[in-house]
Amino acid sequence: MNTLALVPNVGAETPVLEGRGLTKSYWVKRNTGLLARRSRLHAVDDISVQLMAGAVTAVVGESGSGKTTVARLLARIVKPDTGDVLLDGQPVAAARSRKFAAQVQMVFQDPFASLNPVHRVRHHLARPLQIHHIADGDVDEAVLQLLHRVALDPPVNFADKFPYELSGGQRQRVAIARALAVRPRVLLADEPVSMLDVSIRLGVLNLLADLRDRERLAILYVTHDIASARYLADTIVVMYAGQLVEAAPSVSLTDSPAHPYTQLLLSAAPDPERRERPQLAARGAPPSLLAPPPGCRFHPRCPHVMEICKRMAPPTVTVSTGHAAACWLHVDSTNGVVDGVGVTPTTSPSPQREAEVQRPP
Amino acid sequence: MSIPGVSEMTSPGTPLAPGHAPDRSGDPVLEIRGLCVDYGFGDDAVHAVADCDLTLGRGRVLGLAGESGSGKSTLAMAAIRLLRSPGVITGGEVLFHPRPASDGEPATTMDLLAAGEEQLRAVRWSEIAIVLQSALNALNPVSTIGAQFDELLATHRPGLGRASRRDRAGDLLELVGMTPERLRSYPHEMSGGMRQRAMIAMALALDPQVMILDEPTTALDVVTQREILEELMGLRDRLGFAALFITHDLSLLVEFADDIAVMYAGRLMERAPAASLFRAPRLPYTYGLLHCFPPMHGERYRMEGIPGSPPDLRDLPPGCAFHPRCQWAMPQCRQDVPKLEPLAGSPREVACWLHRGKATAPPELKLPDPAVTRPRTAPVIDTSAERAV
Numbered sequence: 001m002n003t004l005a006l007v008p009n010v011g012a013e014t015p016v017l018e019g020r021g022l023t024k025s026y027w028v029k030r031n032t033g034l035l036a037r038r039s040r041l042h043a044v045d046d047i048s049v050q051l052m053a054g055a056v057t058a059v060v061g062e063s064g065s066g067k068t069t070v071a072r073l074l075a076r077i078v079k080p081d082t083g084d085v086l087l088d089g090q091p092v093a094a095a096r097s098r099k100f101a102a103q104v105q106m107v108f109q110d111p112f113a114s115l116n117p118v119h120r121v122r123h124h125l126a127r128p129l130q131i132h133h134i135a136d137g138d139v140d141e142a143v144l145q146l147l148h149r150v151a152l153d154p155p156v157n158f159a160d161k162f163p164y165e166l167s168g169g170q171r172q173r174v175a176i177a178r179a180l181a182v183r184p185r186v187l188l189a190d191e192p193v194s195m196l197d198v199s200i201r202l203g204v205l206n207l208l209a210d211l212r213d214r215e216r217l218a219i220l221y222v223t224h225d226i227a228s229a230r231y232l233a234d235t236i237v238v239m240y241a242g243q244l245v246e247a248a249p250s251v252s253l254t255d256s257p258a259h260p261y262t263q264l265l266l267s268a269a270p271d272p273e274r275r276e277r278p279q280l281a282a283r284g285a286p287p288s289l290l291a292p293p294p295g296c297r298f299h300p301r302c303p304h305v306m307e308i309c310k311r312m313a314p315p316t317v318t319v320s321t322g323h324a325a326a327c328w329l330h331v332d333s334t335n336g337v338v339d340g341v342g343v344t345p346t347t348s349p350s351p352q353r354e355a356e357v358q359r360p361p
Numbered sequence: 362m363s364i365p366g367v368s369e370m371t372s373p374g375t376p377l378a379p380g381h382a383p384d385r386s387g388d389p390v391l392e393i394r395g396l397c398v399d400y401g402f403g404d405d406a407v408h409a410v411a412d413c414d415l416t417l418g419r420g421r422v423l424g425l426a427g428e429s430g431s432g433k434s435t436l437a438m439a440a441i442r443l444l445r446s447p448g449v450i451t452g453g454e455v456l457f458h459p460r461p462a463s464d465g466e467p468a469t470t471m472d473l474l475a476a477g478e479e480q481l482r483a484v485r486w487s488e489i490a491i492v493l494q495s496a497l498n499a500l501n502p503v504s505t506i507g508a509q510f511d512e513l514l515a516t517h518r519p520g521l522g523r524a525s526r527r528d529r530a531g532d533l534l535e536l537v538g539m540t541p542e543r544l545r546s547y548p549h550e551m552s553g554g555m556r557q558r559a560m561i562a563m564a565l566a567l568d569p570q571v572m573i574l575d576e577p578t579t580a581l582d583v584v585t586q587r588e589i590l591e592e593l594m595g596l597r598d599r600l601g602f603a604a605l606f607i608t609h610d611l612s613l614l615v616e617f618a619d620d621i622a623v624m625y626a627g628r629l630m631e632r633a634p635a636a637s638l639f640r641a642p643r644l645p646y647t648y649g650l651l652h653c654f655p656p657m658h659g660e661r662y663r664m665e666g667i668p669g670s671p672p673d674l675r676d677l678p679p680g681c682a683f684h685p686r687c688q689w690a691m692p693q694c695r696q697d698v699p700k701l702e703p704l705a706g707s708p709r710e711v712a713c714w715l716h717r718g719k720a721t722a723p724p725e726l727k728l729p730d731p732a733v734t735r736p737r738t739a740p741v742i743d744t745s746a747e748r749a750v
Contacts, residue, residue, distance in 0.1 A: 199650060199666055
């Protein structure tokens with residue numbers, strides 16, 4: 001098991017929120033009657049992430065890869081089996097305190113479900129202000145300020161509306177405003193635009209970018225859309241089957257992916273600029289998290305699989321500055337020295353690389 | 362078996378051979394003319410689809426793009442008479458041209474909107490099949506995949522015996538990259554991608570000429586999505602069916618469709634070959650939509666998308682429904698609804714006042730058409746083994 005943090009070293013700055021070695025498994029019931037038994041589902045396995053002030057970190061992965069669980073672990077909604085959450089470098093108490101909630105807020109995927117349909121926008125924004133004793137003097141004025149911050153202008157028009165009177169994008173802006181009400185320093189956004197129409201997604205992404213730039217918020221952006229992660233995020237981490245497989249500055253990750261799974265994701269993403277149909281780098285589906293494969297969890301699908309991949313979990317390797325991947329391809333097999341030049345710039349492996357790779361039967 | 366107005370169906374037991382290669386490729390197989398659909402009656406009626414003309418060519422893939430609520434699914438469902446209440450078809454015709462009979466005698470065109478239940482039964486599934494977005498809802502959860510194939514084949518191919526029905530079902534699953542053992546599985550035992558593959562195999566069971574693909578891969582992960590779309594396009598090349606591919610993801614259509622039609626607020630606004638639409642959009646909405654997908658390469662820069670949000674169909678703005686969000690809106694756009702009309706000297710249509718009369722279109726909407734369309738080659742599909750682990 002690798003215990004290295006798969007996170008680019010951003011410098012001496014202390015991350016606002018950090019997860020260290022977070023692991024979470026769930027017990028699920030399988031079969032019924034005499035065959036019934038409980039099995040352990042490894043949702044998230046030894047994950048470390050750092051959220052820096054004034055930066056967006058994107059978590060990219062397929063459904064079931066554990067990316068939402070990571071957001072919930074960081075928000076302390078879900079308790080980790082092992083691992084710590086640190087706020088400003090200090091471990092956070094196990095219980096989710098109001099003090100913690102005032103620093104770390106979540107934005108959920110579905111703005112149709114995350115707002116209470118019987119309450120006006122004003123109520124949604126006034127409640128956190130009252131609970132956290134912010135703006136005790138003039139709550140109304142603070143509500144209008146919040147609406148203005150998420151570009152719902154003019155605010156007076158929106159404060160008295162019910163959620164059903166708003167469009168999906170406007171609802172998501174209200175949800176973001178609600179998260180901003182307690183003046184948090186961290187925003188955990190779980191697929192904030194995937195339920196929105198294509199033409200209004202950019203507006204919400206730009207709002208998150210503005211909050212990062214203007215107010216130095218640390219933002220976790222959970223998404224399955226690698227193109228939007230590239231657009232918004234400063235750093236992208238890629239998850240596969242509950243583990244981190246690659247982390248890098250976003251342009252570095254999408255332009256020269258080091259892990260075969262990232263290469264697969266990029267080759268599958270829609271890209272109208274492509275001249276010809278891409279060859280998918282691998283096929284198949286992610287493994288069951290009830291019995292993940294030994295060694296590297298991607299090895300059953302990996303086009304470059306080697307013997308060692310089936311036996312041992314890969315170490316985390318720094319392939320270039322700030323760019324880390326958990327893959328044996330980037331480890332020099334003779335002496336374990338990090339192979340710093342092994343980054344494949346395109347989605348296809350170099351001929352040399354291909355030659356040293358053993359094909360599965 | 363022979364029903365007036367419908368071509369002779371494929372004889373029972375015909376193997377899925379590439380025998381129906383489109384020799385009349387490009388001829389219309391489904392023509393939608395002036396289709397109007399309302400939800401509700403009278404003054405309160407919402408015009409979900411207004412006066413839409415769309416032609417699907419034999420063996421072609423026509424992409425229908427639009428945001429949620431733009432009426433794209435309603436249009437397709439109404440065209441094949443699967444529209445549910447309170448949807449009401451208030452006008453238009455949908456002409457289905459069956460493939461010519463084997464003796465060369467031209468088959469009679471039928472109007473699906475005027476057809477009776479019996480005629481529709483003969484056409485549905487055998488000639489026009491549909492793949493829906495949610496395979497878990499579309500498949501019967503309490504019977505196996507095999508039983509569902511068996512029921513389908515027993516109903517539509519009464520000449521087939523039990524064993525040949527099973528063989529054929531197995532062949533169909535292999536066609537979409539699954540093993541015949543999966544016939545014993547229940548839908549809940551399969552992954553989302555496999556369910557969608559089973560749906561596609563079922564839709565292909567009677568060798569249809571037209572496939573309606575209503576967001577077939579929206580609920581799937583990107584890798585599975587591409588696998589399935591590659592398979593579908595490979596099957597299209599082998600079997601020669603035409604496909605109406607409905608999705609909100611314009612970037613996907615640019616890669617997979619031959620032609621793309623863009624819908625907005627219940628109206629078709631632009632129709633063009635995929636490459637032309639992508640390289641040189643003529644409609645401000647299409648132009649904006651294309652700038653809503655962040656690029657995967659090159660410099661990162663701030664993109665603005667389209668200001669505002671899609672209109673409420675119950676309260677449409679007068680004139681062109683897009684004018685409140687359009688940066689080039691003119692006084693005329695606020696008064697008159699533009700019709701979808703051909704652009705002079707090109708095989709494309711657009712509904713925009715900027716391209717009419719004395720108006721001068723901005724340079725962004727006057728980019729030259731790409732000279733050659735991208736060659737479309739069928740990817741080599743290995744259907745010998747089930748790929749999903």
